[in-house]
Each structure stands twice: as structure tokens, then as C-alpha cells.
Amino acid sequence: MFDSEEQRHCEALIFLHRQRLRNLEMQSARYGPLQVPSHIQQDIEDTQKEIQRIEDICVLFSLQSQDATKSRIVNEEYYPGLLNKYKITIVMEIVEARLYIIQCNYCEGSGKRPYIITDWKIMEWGGMVCSICNGRGVIKVQVDDFIIPDAYCEGSGKDKPKARARYINVCKECKGLGVRSVTGNIKIIT
Secondary structure (H helix, E strand, O other), X not given: OOOHHHHHHHHHHHHHXXXXXXXXXXXXXXXXXXXXXXXXXXXXXXXXXXXXXXXXXXXXXXXXXXXXXXXHHHHHHHHHHHHHHOOOOEEEEEOOOOEEEEEOOOOXXXXXXXXXXXXXXXXXXXXXEXXXXXXXXXXXXXXXXXXXXXXXXXXXXXXXXOOOOEEOOEOOOOOOOOEEEOOOOEEEEO
């Protein structure tokens, strides 16, 4: 359950990130709107995304502490929007067994392993099968509660690129799934 300690932790994280955002905006204001260094602008955008991500996760955690009626209403309005925002596609959901069949975000449903990034565009390496979904384009997972987008890779299943051209690695946190369970217990069903 989402207790008051976890809620305070979420609020503290949001407070710290908003404080960082204010400092970055002050730095940006010194340069003027057209002369802001790109690293400061990128830090502002990253911090804004992180604040939104933490707020999204806090709302999902708070769903567990609500009664069933409220939880269902919030779920119907909020949960699909969150999944769409991070491009998580649920092909089928078996509620009783807590099974989800989701599109593989690592290969984006193609079944082919993404190979390199060149000029920020993902190129495929012919003939290589995606190691996450074994070329099927979908993955069957079982969770204890419900799935949420992985925060580290933002639901992509890919490690964040740091250079202009490089190999695309599997996200270390979600192991290429792009999703996590709220409790962290997720199992791939083959």
C-alpha cells in the first residue's frame, strides 16, 4: 500500500526536482531566450520530464491505497493515457491471471534486433532476431499487480544513447521489456 512515508518521499523528490528546475530556469534567463546554451535547455527539458514521470508514478502508487470503486474509475481515465504516453501497447490482458501480452518495445514489434543509431535514427541489422521477443514482436508477462512504463528507458526497452552512432543496448533496468510491475515482480512467460 501507498503509505504516508512513500507519499512524503514522492513529494520530496518532486520538490527537489522543481527546485533544480527553478535554478536551471534562472541560468537560462541570464542568457536570453535565443542564446541559451543547449546543455542548459536540455537539462530543463530532462528535469521537466522527470517531474512528470515522478508525478505519474506517484499517482499509480496511490491507486493501490484507494478502495476498489475509486481505483477502477481512476484506472479507466488515467492508466490508458499513461501507457499511450510511453508507447506501451497491451495486445491482450488476462485479468484473473495477471497476464499481459505486450508489444515488444525493444524491437518496436518488428521482431528484428535494432542494431545502431546513426544520425539519431535507429537502423536494423538484417537477419538478426530480437533477443527479447525471439522474433515474435510480442511478449507475455505475468505481474502481481499491474504494469507501468519503466522509468529509466521511458518505456523504450533500450539503453539511452550517449553518442551519435553506437550499438543499441538493452535497458539494464527492465531487461528490454519497457515495462515494470509496481511491486517490481515481473515474470516473462514463454
